[in-house]
Amino acid sequence: MLYMAAIRTQIYLTEAQRARLNDRAERQGVPMAHIIRDAIDSFLSTEDDLEATFGAAPNLAQRVPTRDEWERRG
Numbered sequence: 001m002l003y004m005a006a007i008r009t010q011i012y013l014t015e016a017q018r019a020r021l022n023d024r025a026e027r028q029g030v031p032m033a034h035i036i037r038d039a040i041d042s043f044l045s046t047e048d049d050l051e052a053t054f055g056a057a058p059n060l061a062q063r064v065p066t067r068d069e070w071e072r073r074g
Helices: 015-028 032-053 067-073
Strands: none
16 A cells, blocks of 8 residues: 555554564564554544444344244244
8 A cells, every 4th residue: 555645643552562563564574654554544444334334224123033032933
């Protein structure tokens, strides 16, 4: 992925987080910033997917059988 016009952002990491990020970056042969940007992109795309499907099944609760109904059918 090509990153354009980045804005510098400072965050605080624990020593363990920093070490794990550094290890992963070294294994993949990319800068740690690349790993962090990819993680953020992944998180944000998941959030967008959830928001895009919110309300996609209106009245779902009314169509799902109750526990008693499941037990009677079993």
